[in-house]
Amino acid sequence: xxxxxxxxxxxxxxxxxxxxxxxxxxxxxxxxxxxxxxxxxxxxxxxxxxxxxxxxxxxxxxxxxxxxxxxxxxxxxxxxxxxxxxxxxxxxxxxxxxxxxxxxxxxxxxxxxxxxxxxxxxxxxxxxxxxxxxxxxxxxxxxxxxxxxxxxxxxxxxxxxxxxxxxxxxxxxxxxxxxxxxxxxxxxxxxxxxxxxxxxxxxxxxxxxxxxxxxxxxxxxxxxxx
Amino acid sequence: xxxxxxxxxxxxxxxxxxxxxxxxxxxxxxxxxxxxxxxxxxxxxxxxxxxxxxxxxxxxxxxxxxxxxxxxxxxxxxxxxxxxxxxxxxxxxxxxxxxxxxxxxxxxxxxxxxxxxxxxxxxxxxxxxxxxxxxxxxxxxxxxxxxxxxxxxxxxxxxxxxxxxxxxxxxxxxxxxxxxxxxxxxxxxxxxxxxxxxxxxxxxxxxxxxxxxxxxxxxxxxxxxxxxxxxxxxxxxxxxxxxxxxxxxxxxxxxxxxxxxxxxxxxxxxxxxxxxxxxxxxxxxxxxxxxxxxxxxxxxxxxxxxxxxxxxxxxxxxxxxxxxxxxxxxxxxxxxxxxxxxxxxxxxxxxxxxxxxxxxxxxxxxxxxxxxxxxxxxxxxxxxxxxxxxxxxxxxxxxxxxxxxxx
Numbered sequence: 213x214x215x216x217x218x219x220x221x222x223x224x225x226x227x228x229x230x231x232x233x234x235x236x237x238x239x240x241x242x243x244x245x246x247x248x249x250x251x252x253x254x255x256x257x258x259x260x261x262x263x264x265x266x267x268x269x270x271x272x273x274x275x276x277x278x279x280x281x282x283x284x285x286x287x288x289x290x291x292x293x294x295x296x297x298x299x300x301x302x303x304x305x306x307x308x309x310x311x312x313x314x315x316x317x318x319x320x321x322x323x324x325x326x327x328x329x330x331x332x333x334x335x336x337x338x339x340x341x342x343x344x345x346x347x348x349x350x351x352x353x354x355x356x357x358x359x360x361x362x363x364x365x366x367x368x369x370x371x372x373x374x375x376x377x378x379x380x381x382x383x384x385x386x387x388x389x390x391x392x393x394x395x396x397x398x399x400x401x402x403x404x405x406x407x408x409x410x411x412x413x414x415x416x417x418x419x420x421x422x423x424x425x426x427x428x429x430x431x432x433x434x435x436x437x438x
Numbered sequence: 439x440x441x442x443x444x445x446x447x448x449x450x451x452x453x454x455x456x457x458x459x460x461x462x463x464x465x466x467x468x469x470x471x472x473x474x475x476x477x478x479x480x481x482x483x484x485x486x487x488x489x490x491x492x493x494x495x496x497x498x499x500x501x502x503x504x505x506x507x508x509x510x511x512x513x514x515x516x517x518x519x520x521x522x523x524x525x526x527x528x529x530x531x532x533x534x535x536x537x538x539x540x541x542x543x544x545x546x547x548x549x550x551x552x553x554x555x556x557x558x559x560x561x562x563x564x565x566x567x568x569x570x571x572x573x574x575x576x577x578x579x580x581x582x583x584x585x586x587x588x589x590x591x592x593x594x595x596x597x598x599x600x601x602x603x604x605x606x607x608x609x610x611x612x613x614x615x616x617x618x619x620x621x622x623x624x625x626x627x628x629x630x631x632x633x634x635x636x637x638x639x640x641x642x643x644x645x646x647x648x649x650x651x652x653x654x655x656x657x658x659x660x661x662x663x664x665x666x667x668x669x670x671x672x673x674x675x676x677x678x679x680x681x682x683x684x685x686x687x688x689x690x691x692x693x694x695x696x697x698x699x700x701x702x703x704x705x706x707x708x709x710x711x712x713x714x715x716x717x718x719x720x721x722x723x724x725x726x727x728x729x730x731x732x733x734x735x736x737x738x739x740x741x742x743x744x745x746x747x748x749x750x751x752x753x754x755x756x757x758x759x760x761x762x763x764x765x766x767x768x769x770x771x772x773x774x775x776x777x778x779x780x781x782x783x784x785x786x787x788x789x790x791x792x793x794x795x796x797x798x799x800x801x802x803x804x805x806x807x808x809x810x811x812x813x814x815x816x817x818x819x820x821x822x823x824x825x826x827x828x829x830x831x832x833x834x835x836x837x838x839x840x841x842x843x844x845x
Contacts, residue, residue: 223453230457237464240471264490271497275504285792315796319806319815322792323661327508335806335813386595412501415509417516417807419591 266408266428274410274426277380278327280353288314288321291352298355298375305344305351313341320345326353327414330382330424333397334416337384343397350399351377379403379427386413386421395425403427488648495650498643502598503654509588510658514633515805517580518662518818525822526570526668528579535568538823539713541783544569545679547686547827548777554723556772556836561722565683565826569672573664578607581633598643600654605635611665629659630666662788662803662818670707671786671820674700679824686780686828690714693782706789708800712821713783718830721774728835731768734844767844771837776830783823 282288289311296307314321320332329349333342355377379400383390389411392402403409410426520529525542527533535543546566548559570576586602593599608615612632616623625632635656643650678696682688690711697709787802794801804817 223450226454226457230460233461233464237468240468264494268493268497271500275500278504317806317815318793318795318801319804322790323803327504328511331508331512332806335808338813386592413505413592415505415512415588415592417512418811419587421591 263408267410268408270408270410270426270428271412273378273428274380274412274424277354277378277426278325278412278424280326282321282324282326282329282349282353285314285318285322288349288352292348295348295351295355295377305348307348309341310344310348313339313345321349330422331414331416334382334384334422337396346382346397347399350380354378354380381425383423383425384420385423387411387423390423390425403429405429491648492650495643495648498598499641499650499652502592502596502600502641503652505592506589506600506654507656507658509585509592510633510635510656511660513581513584513588514658514660516584516807517577518631518660518664519805519816520580521573521577521664522818522820525820526573526576526672528576533568533570535566535825538781538783538825541712541821541823542568543825544675544822545682545824545826547779547825548722554772555838556723556774558721558723558774558836561724561775561777561829565679567676567679569675569679573668574609577609577664581607598641600641601637601639604637604639605655606637608634608636609665611663612659614665623657625657625659629661630663631660633658633660667707667786667788667820670704674709675822675824679826682780682824682826686826687778697784708787708789708802710785710787711782712785713781713823715781716778718776718778720777720779721834721836722777722827722829724773724775724833726773728771728773729768730771730835730837730842731766732842732844733764733766735762735764737762767842769837769839769842771835773833774836775833778828778830780826780828781823782825784821786820788818 283291292307292310296305317332317336320336321329324332330346333346336342355375357375377400379398379402381390381392381395381398383395389409407427407429412424412426414422414424416422521527523529525533525544527542533542533544535546537543545568548562554560582602582605589600589602610632612625612630615632615634616625633656637653637655639653640651641654681696693714694711697711700709701707789800790803791801793803802817802819804815806813806815808814
């Protein structure tokens with residue numbers, strides 16, 4: 213039987229049409245499983261959650277700070293001395309003032325953890341020195357040492373030491389949250405840019421309470437991968 | 439298009455129908471999958487949102503529990519202080535021995551007042567003891583009162599509500615409540631005194647997708663060994679009362695020496711005499727009967743009679759001129775004996791060098807609270823007082839009711 217030259221018939225058209233439909237369904241099925249635009253949606257959601265996750269990290273970190281025991285006098289004073297040397301440019305507290313206060317009020321730090329220390333300072337809120345005391349003790353307890361190495365630094369080939377101190381601030385009274393500038397006590401500088409923020413309320417003897425804020429930069433390593 | 443129509447080859451109808459059928463089936467599958475995805479998306483949400491919601495609920499609970507833990511610690515501090523200040527009694531609820539200048543009395547001489555017919559205390563050399571047998575109930579009452587205050591303050595305006603009720607409290611030495619510290623029950627710094635609060639009342643937090651329930655139980659340690667101090671202080675108090683019963687005329691110097699011996703034996707507690715007072719004027723009722731008599735004399739022209747009194751009815755008269763007629767008038771009475779009333783107030787502080795201020799020899803454990811907005815440093819001090827008497831030899835007769843009269 214001779215075969216005539218193939219013609220573009222309706223069956224061919226329908227075949228192409230069916231092929232296109234299958235192709236389309238395959239693409240739809242793939243998009244449901246996360247390809248194409250779904251991936252962008254997932255990435256968008258993860259970006260949104262990054263902020264929340266940073267806040268949760270900050271929340272856990274602040275809880276850990278609160279449970280930190282204040283060291284004995286000698287260790288605390290040494291920490292204050294060392295910190296003043298570390299933060300030469302950013303230290304606002306007066307070391308002498310801080311030690312004078314702690315010498316006359318050991319009940320604010322002896323056998324106390326950080327939360328109890330903050331609470332005890334609240335009782336002395338009429339005393340201006342507590343601003344320095346809060347800053348000094350916070351830095352002495354929680355400063356961290358960072359290492360950087362840069363060939364362009366003056367001491368090329370040697371490690372340069374940088375120090376970082378967390379930003380913790382206190383506002384009297386129970387608040388949902390508060391902005392920089394409205395706090396009563398602060399240690400460190402406010403975070404600019406993306407970061408995690410946590411608020412915690414603490415009780416006080418006068419039942420008015422106080423609120424503590426902790427801020428930290430959102431670390432890239434903390435981001436979840438899609 | 440014309441070519442297509444003119445194509446005589448035509449289409450197999452079966453193939454055509456099969457194609458249409460397949461397109462319809464695939465269309466239904468697509469719609470079904472899309473609906474299922476949308477339902478899933480609305481229920482669970484986008485990737486990672488559920489985990490994020492759970493962690494947020496956890497953080498919410500953590501905020502409330504952190505407040506509770508700190509409120510418990512603060513309430514323990516204040517409760518221990520109040521209990522110590524009131525000699526292990528509750529403030530406002532003194533012992534049956536009463537108070538002596540705000541110091542709870544742990545002993546009282548001559549407690550019996552009511553049975554005297556002459557309105558005096560009955561002479562009784564024995565000392566009534568009011569040393570508390572335990573401190574648990576009073577501590578729990580003081581603590582829960584303070585905790586409820588803190589919890590109410592927190593709940594005002596908070597989306598998560600704590601409860602100060604429904605706690606079953608256990609308190610005592612940490613080594614007793616937690617004999618095996620490897621189980622992690624030693625508490626913060628393994629402080630000597632521990633309070634455990636268990637509750638069955640759950641705390642609920644709910645968000646759009648998550649319902650989170652926890653039991654806000656707590657375990658807190660205090661740096662004051664309340665249980666140990668109670669045993670030691672009350673033990674020594676019993677010893678002191680026994681010594682006073684044996685020798686009621688013990689001098690102030692003797693007492694000072696005893697306290698010095700206590701301080702030598704114990705480095706962490708300092709006994710101090712706060713006040714010592716003696717009053718040797720009062721009288722007590724011996725219960726023995728006597729008569730109060732006077733002699734009444736009368737004369738025809740002279741003055742009225744004078745009389746004398748005595749314990750056994752003797753009397754005398756005086757002449758005013760002319761003949762006098764005297765008679766003795768007696769009324770029943772009770773023999774009253776003079777006694778010395780002693781009051782000794784003591785304070786026992788907790789010594790810790792870490793609290794020592796410049797120029798001081800010792801430091802004492804305390805904490806800072808507030809009094810009307812002014813900071814107040816409260817040093818823990820166990821305060822109590824003793825009262826005892828020493829009967830004196832001199833006696834007198836006091837009439838029951840009105841005294842004798844002439845005429």
